[in-house]
Amino acid sequence: MLSRVAENIYWLSRYVERAENTARLVRVNSHLVLDTPSGITPGWKPLVDITGLSDEFHSVEREANERNIVRFLIGDANNPGSILSSLIAARENCRTVRDVLPRSSWERLNELYLFARENVQAGLTKSGRDRFLDEIISGSQRITGLLGSVMYRDEAYFFSRIGRNLERADMTTRIIDVRSTDLFPEDLLESRSLDTLQWISVLRSMSGYQTYRRHVAIRVSRPAVLQFLFLNPHFPRSFLHCVEAVGESIARLDENSPVVRRINAQKRMLRRIDIGEMSQASLHEFIDELQLGIMGVHQTLAQTYFLPPPAIEEAG
Secondary structure (H helix, E strand, O other), X not given: OOHHHHHHHHHHHHHHHHHHHHHHHHHHHHHXXXXXXXXXXXXXXXXXXXXXXXXHHHOOOOOOOHHHHHHHHHOOOOOOOOHHHHHHHHHHHHHHOOOOOOHHHHHHHHHHHHHXXXXXXXXXXXXXXXXXXXXXXXXXXXXXXXXXXXXXXXXXXXXXXXXXXHHHHHHHHHHHHHHHHHOOOHHHHHOHHHHHHHHHHHHHHOOOHHHHHHHOOOOOOHHHHHHHHHHOOOOOOOHHHHHHHHHHHHHHHOOOOHXXXXXXXXXXXXXXXXXXXXXXXXXXXXXXXXXXXXXXHHHHHHHHHOOOOOOOOOOO
């Protein structure tokens, strides 16, 4: 497979996953506002922090309120991580490799992009937000399901799977890092009910609440949720499951790939500590290490399989 094709398929999957994850975050926060006791308002700024786009948000002077943040995350053309920008990038990557992917995947992605473009203004309103976000989530899942169910198990399929799971692993760490600290004011988290509500929100951000209740079968608590979201090998959005999926796919391409060694290093990091017993400061440092590891996996992947970026000529 050509390096260019492999890279486009990889980024196609990452951008579709990014659009879905962003929609999940906005939807869960919108519902949390309704579930929170009167007089307590969960902030919206953590959503910008989760996506790692604080600099972009504040580059234009604006107040970090619900309206501005929802607009920034859903339809801001200047935000490379907004839902609309992610779908534009996914569509462009898909367009260039249409001959490698199932024809229906281009049709479904194009439909989702057109829906987002034509309904983005409705998605910014409180009355139209749920319908817009639900369609983004279900549309992204249709594309992911389609690729998983009909793609031939060759290099294209494995690069698609790598991109999707690496993006998902990154978002899992970001959600836990920010949601575990910034959802409610620290003095209010002494309340057990708010602490439980906070961790239910974390699970719902990843559609893991029902699965957690079925398989963990204990009350929602910080240690148990951290163990579940980092170390459960069977939950598709747990960090361990995602990195193992990346490692399996890379091994199918090349068992001796340097990317496999990067993945194994990530799994060793997970095994060496008791995540549920970590303090908030230690958890934050640990997540920083994991995120650097994810960046290392991506960089090694790019160096091994993708074309190098074009050289920038210095001015004479």
